Amino acid sequence: MSRGERIRRYRKMKGLTQKSLAEKIGLAESAVRNYELGLRDPSQETLAALSEALGVPMSALDDYELSSAREALEALFRLEDAFGLKPVDGETLALDPKAEGAQKLSAALAAWRGALDELEAGEMTQDEYERWRATFE
Incomplete structure (x- = not known):
């Protein structure tokens, strides 16, 4: 599962919209959408804010794609x-x-x-x- 898919999963589990998550971390809704779609990678600072807003450790947002x-x-x-x-x-x-x-x-x-x-x-x-x-x- 990609980082964007994890962000989406934890956001939905928390009952947040992209807009409400963006507001919690001080970014535009489009930034959250781009992270979830994998079009952009969040900075370490943004990952820390996402982690806190979603109530998960930063390691839960790490990308460990194993395809082989x-x-x-x-x-x-x-x-x-x-x-x-x-x-x-x-x-x-x-x-x-x-x-x-x-x-x-x-x-x-x-x-x-x-x-x-x-x-x-x-x-x-x-x-x-x-x-x-x-x-x-």
Whole structure:
């Protein structure tokens, strides 16, 4: 999902129009429209304002387009470097508990699993789950 698509998604989840979001961040409505359409990229300052107005961390607005297995593998290599995530077999990944940051990632993964369990049990709506994903820190 592109940055513009994320901005649109979080804006709608917050119940804002392009105009009202633009007013909150001190820009023209056309600027928000151009960001959402991917015609322009917001500056770091504007990203910070969008993040605050939408109630999501700036990282939720980052653009991580993965369109190939190689790109996904590169992301996994970075997770290996940062958290000790490694393949167990062709489909399963595991954390090296001795790796720096592994405990924090393990706790985050457990929280994610818990949210998915709530979604699957009907205890959380899809919109609530999307909000959880956007605001988890």
